[in-house]
Amino acid sequence: MADPLKFSIDGLVLDPGDASLPLPDDGLLRGDGVFEVIRIYAGRPFALGLHLDRMERSAAAIELPLDRAALTTEIEALLDSLDHPDCLLRVVQTRAGRRIGSIEPLPVHTATIALATVTYSPTVILNGVKSLSYAANMQVTRLAKAAGAAEALFIRPDQVVLEAPTSSIFWATADGRLRTPAIEAGVLDSITRRKVLERIEVEQGEFPLDDLLAAPEAFLASTTREVQPIERIDDRTYPEKPGPLTKAAAAAFTQALEEELGA
Ligand SMILES: Cc1ncc(COP(=O)(O)O)c(C=O)c1O
Incomplete structure (x- = not known):
């Protein structure tokens, strides 16, 4: 994660050096939050x-109170203070009740990406929950980098494909259909994935x-990557990057952006 540019804590907008959190907070001490x-x-x-x-569903799944109205007001105030029109907004709710907004620079993504597979058993009671317990998702990227790739791909012990640590995955069949793991397989209900599924x-x-x-082709989809062609998974190099279905998914996502935000 890149160094944040600005914070909001319970509605108070602060520069990074001035932001601090009261302890104890199990959000920090135990990753208990969303x-x-x-x-x-x-x-x-x-x-x-x-x-x-999705944040409300995550919070409900771990019995965490979430004040959506307060969050919404605080997000508006944080966005009003923005000097960076293209960036990321991270929103966090901790167990001790802190609402944190963080403005971060956009990560730089390469045009295509190499992945390394890592065996992983989803934690069944946190399925679909974007909890603060993301240490496994951070560690797999380090493992993938040590294996010479840029990002990891979670594979269940029974060889079922899941997702990358912060992205969903799609691929084409030889006869030109697109596939993606079902939510029930143990993956996050990705919003980028939804936008593609609504259109193709x-x-x-x-x-x-x-x-x-x-x-013949495969790609990652996420809020920060949008649609990113995969060049390689382990020893398998993909011939088409982007292939025609990756291009169709990218066009579908662009359409979703234009529909909501205008050209
Ligand atoms: C585990 C996981 N899968 C998939 C995604 C992609 O979701 P979205 O498209 O909503 O960014 C994320 C996003 O961070 C994630 O953490």
Whole structure:
């Protein structure tokens, strides 16, 4: 995560050096809390309502009170103070009741990406919950980098493909259909994934790694990456990056952006 540019704590807008949190807070001490990361395009948040809906579902799943009205007011004030029109907004709710907004620079993503697979068992009671307990998601990226890739891909012990630590994954079949893991497989209900699914036909299910490795093309989808072609997974190099279905998904996502935020 890049160094934040500005914070809001319980509605108080602060520069990074001036922001501090009272302890104890199990949000910090135990990763007990929830968060969202929202992309700001030209000063305006994309899919803010869907992000806050997911944050409410995450909070409800761990019995964490969340004051959506207060969060919304505080987000507006933080965005009004912005000097960076294109950036990320992180919103955090901690167990001790702190509401944190953080403005961060956009991460720089390469045009295509290499992944390394990592075996992972989803924690069933946190399925679909964007909790603050993301240490495993951070650690897999370090493991993938040590293996010579840029990012990790979670694979269940039964070889079912899941997702990258902060992105969903799609791939094409040899006869030109798109596939993505079903939410029930143990993946996050990604908002970028939803925007693609609303616009193009995609099969959802529990698919084995072999199916992905045999694909002619594959891509990651997320708030920060949008649609990013995959160049390689382990030893398998993809011939088409981007292939036609990756281009179609990128166009579908651009359409979603234009519909909400204008051209
Ligand atoms: C585990 C996981 N999967 C997928 C995604 C992509 O979700 P979204 O499209 O809402 O950014 C994220 C986002 O951070 C994530 O943490």
